[in-house]
Amino acid sequence: MAINKFGGNWTETKLNILGKYLSAYTTILKKYNFKIAFIDAFAGTGYIENKQNTDENLLFEFEETKEYIKGSAIVALETKPCFDRYIFIDLNKNNLDNLKQIINEKFSNKKDNCIFYNDDANIVLEKLCNKNWQRHRAIVFLDPFGMEVKWQTIESIAKTKAIDLWILFPFGIGVNRLLTNDISKMPSSWEKKLNDIFGTDEWKNTFYKTTVEPSLFGEFEKTRKVTNFNKIAQFYIDRLESIFVGVIDKPMYLCNSRNNPLFLFCFASGNEKGSKTAIKIAKNIMVKEMGLK
Numbered sequence: 001m002a003i004n005k006f007g008g009n010w011t012e013t014k015l016n017i018l019g020k021y022l023s024a025y026t027t028i029l030k031k032y033n034f035k036i037a038f039i040d041a042f043a044g045t046g047y048i049e050n051k052q053n054t055d056e057n058l059l060f061e062f063e064e065t066k067e068y069i070k071g072s073a074i075v076a077l078e079t080k081p082c083f084d085r086y087i088f089i090d091l092n093k094n095n096l097d098n099l100k101q102i103i104n105e106k107f108s109n110k111k112d113n114c115i116f117y118n119d120d121a122n123i124v125l126e127k128l129c130n131k132n133w134q135r136h137r138a139i140v141f142l143d144p145f146g147m148e149v150k151w152q153t154i155e156s157i158a159k160t161k162a163i164d165l166w167i168l169f170p171f172g173i174g175v176n177r178l179l180t181n182d183i184s185k186m187p188s189s190w191e192k193k194l195n196d197i198f199g200t201d202e203w204k205n206t207f208y209k210t211t212v213e214p215s216l217f218g219e220f221e222k223t224r225k226v227t228n229f230n231k232i233a234q235f236y237i238d239r240l241e242s243i244f245v246g247v248i249d250k251p252m253y254l255c256n257s258r259n260n261p262l263f264l265f266c267f268a269s270g271n272e273k274g275s276k277t278a279i280k281i282a283k284n285i286m287v288k289e290m291g292l293k
């Protein structure tokens, strides 16, 4: 069985939070007349090899502690009350086949309610979001490795006004690494990636400052990075707030074992009527989870 390899304790944290939100969500939504779906746009294989990267383990690799934890797809399939539909998207065919096999074997009663797409998450989500959402509600979980999620996709999700979104935004593992100290040294492909993920080039004005510096040959302009993790996080939260009715204003920093921030775990709610409750529940779950760590 193929098993995804990544993570650390933060992997468990995000899945605990997701799991708790999913059951709160289905409990509430089952009282209404909507068809409800869980859309796992970076679905993975079903299980994750959760590596505990402590310094000790790095020194004595043969003693590395391996444990397997349930991935987002399994967490969703085990949620009670259950969803009406489960939509799993993954670009990697082997991962998706593995997940299908697990569902056939362990969740055969739910297999007819599962839909699989072996394609890019941005493409599939764009199509799904363009459907009529009047009688439908969903949670979209975006759990990429890096900078795969385009802003255009986030906009499509918000436009449905029917979807709650959990997203891991790669502010440490992706964005901060692309922000070169001197903007003139930034490759154009990195600039494009940043424009795609933020949906604007306003980040240049927020994260960089131009100063005039003297030299032997006269004065010249230098545009230097003047940002940090908090500013990058705030910029993304402001972007989400510009298109969703509700957003958790203080999202969670998911850090590696050396305490370096990797992802920002964000929550946004698209429905006018449900958003206040959704934000309250999501915030409570996050705060409790942080208290436990």
Ligand SMILES: C[S@@+](CC[C@H](N)C(=O)[O-])C[C@H]1O[C@@H](n2cnc3c(N)ncnc32)[C@H](O)[C@@H]1O
Residues within 6 Å of the ligand: 004, 006, 041, 042, 043, 044, 045, 046, 047, 048, 070, 071, 072, 073, 089, 090, 091, 092, 095, 119, 120, 121, 122, 143, 144, 145, 148
């Ligand atoms: C971090 S893993 C997801 C883990 C999963 N959420 C879980 O809890 O088990 C990212 C997954 O996204 C898939 N992936 C990478 N790029 C993708 C893309 N552009 N569209 C859809 N899936 C993609 C990878 O094959 C991988 O399985």
